Amino acid sequence: MNTPLNYSHLKLGIIGGGQLGKIMSQKAKKMGFHVTVLDPTPNCPAGQVSDAQIVGGFYDQAKLVELIRTCDVTTFELENVDVEALKPLFDQGHAIYPSPYTIALIQNKYEQKKFLDSKGIPVPTYKDVKTPSCLESLGFPVVQKAKKGGYDGRGVMVLKSKEDLKNAIQGESFLEEMVNIDKELAIIVARNLQGEVACYPVVEMLFDERVNICDSVMAPARIAPALAQEVKDIAIACVESFEGVGIFGVEMFLTKEGKILVNEIAPRPHNSAHYTIESCVTSQFEQIVRAVTGLPLGSTELIIPSVMVNLLGEEGFEGEPLLEGLPEILALDKVSFHFYGKSHTKPFRKMGHITVLDHNLDLALARALKAKDIFKVKGTKPL
């Protein structure tokens, strides 16, 4: 604790064993580190490729303590974690990055927004919902967001009119103006223990309208260089405002009026940066390992543009995943296939992704759309 890290036998802990933890673990193992994953699902994706898995939930204090005590450095693939259990361990000197204080700030989307706002970061107009009557205070349409626990489109509700109030989120929530969105942009900022900062290219996220899940990502975003620089400056300002250590996915709106507004920050690897595995010198997954272990950050240079497409579980199926069209998509030029090893599929579950590389981004997009048409993740049980 607080002694210099010994990179010869470094033990890394990862809270969360889904696809983000899996790829992070693979990059840590590439560097020769020992990796233990905490996840409630035995044989989770990350557990399959790591030295050890502790089977336990993210609010299981005993298991969190066990993980942190047996590892030299612990990090996260998700933010829905018992931060109150982690704070005393961090205060005792255990290396937990991002710090539980950072995670706590980010967990609560309302507090996160208020904090960024107080630091002069541009955010959409927002307002706390203290009583049900507050729901009408910004007019309609308006976006209602749960303060905690939402992800992949969950915990977000568009209230178009008074009629929709009956569907309003019941727990703690806040309102956000309905932004007139031109593009949804994202960027990863890495900041290591020493305060060194590195920024990835700005990318463009496209969403599946049915479920509001990020569907595909274009890297780089099709925006002017000056705007890309503005996005980078804002993203770095965000991460420096709370002195984050690790990597941070910053999601932003580009409004039709050309303004950049920060939507939210994820204190971990981000779906929008899967493309970095193939397209950048250093992937986001290696970068987080470098950042939290105090190693110098790697180059974030884009060496070839790409389009990433999430492979979601087909509607109408659950159970063990059954792949359709794998040979066909791998016959397309410059396609990299990732499948996470989840034992069960369900509609819209993130089961894998592909990255299509091309020096010409339009050609990559065309092949990505073709691949998306061909490839299906069905399941053993029709619904």
Added chain:
Amino acid sequence: MNTPLNYSHLKLGIIGGGQLGKIMSQKAKKMGFHVTVLDPTPNCPAGQVSDAQIVGGFYDQAKLVELIRTCDVTTFELENVDVEALKPLFDQGHAIYPSPYTIALIQNKYEQKKFLDSKGIPVPTYKDVKTPSCLESLGFPVVQKAKKGGYDGRGVMVLKSKEDLKNAIQGESFLEEMVNIDKELAIIVARNLQGEVACYPVVEMLFDERVNICDSVMAPARIAPALAQEVKDIAIACVESFEGVGIFGVEMFLTKEGKILVNEIAPRPHNSAHYTIESCVTSQFEQIVRAVTGLPLGSTELIIPSVMVNLLGEEGFEGEPLLEGLPEILALDKVSFHFYGKSHTKPFRKMGHITVLDHNLDLALARALKAKDIFKVKGTKPL
């Protein structure tokens, strides 16, 4: 057996659990496959990142049978394997690629050379050593090679004069002319189950003269395009001559007279192509998985040049590895660090490697040499 493969739950077996098996396993896991490794060392590098390890040697027939019976497809990270045990399994229809017949041919360097020669592939002048007197039959200097079992410079002896005959290799061997080498070149050829062929760029291998171990690799080789094409044509002819399935590292000599001669073929991932992980669209490690499972081959396009440097155990140390200089080399631009997770180091053992990327190959080489100077793998026991 001989039924179409089900990519939804494909089980891959890998014979050999060192660094080549480790990275191959990581790429198979990326694609969602289940991986079992056979290796005599518990917790070997590949075992650390795979679903399962069978602890057993490569001549342990029961363990080989166990691996092959529990996997849909089995492949190799090394060629020193009991091929006689594998042949009947292959003949029964088990998917073992490259086939044990291919492995058998390649295992015996003399038979390999004779076979390539018979197919019109250019090879150095060679001669069987039937009796000790044969050792003088090509004059001096001459290269004596063990027919079987050599690797990383072992099983090769340069006989400079009659004086050296007392050091001659004792087992079955053959002689090869002392080629007047300008450069040592290597190339990977992939050929899948369907006979589709793909060729990687030609690279240049530089050797540590002290122990004749490949020390660094420049990708691409600094040779004229017409010569590179000749190398590719010869390499493809080699692999097609024995209808190899998998990936094959073809090592060649470029003589001072400008001739290409095939030195030897490795029926597996090759040290000279580690650079493909970062520099090419599809790494050699994903390519072998695609090839042996009958998937379409991936693009071999070089997207950024690089220099790969092996990180060998320092002279004077053994025991648990101790790293020196990791933060320093990671501070260099565009350096990717691989450490294999071997529990013991010894002088000249391959412990890891780095790949230095740069659009300008000379700049990559300069940084690679600097990194090699800075980084050391020492050990807990001084010798």
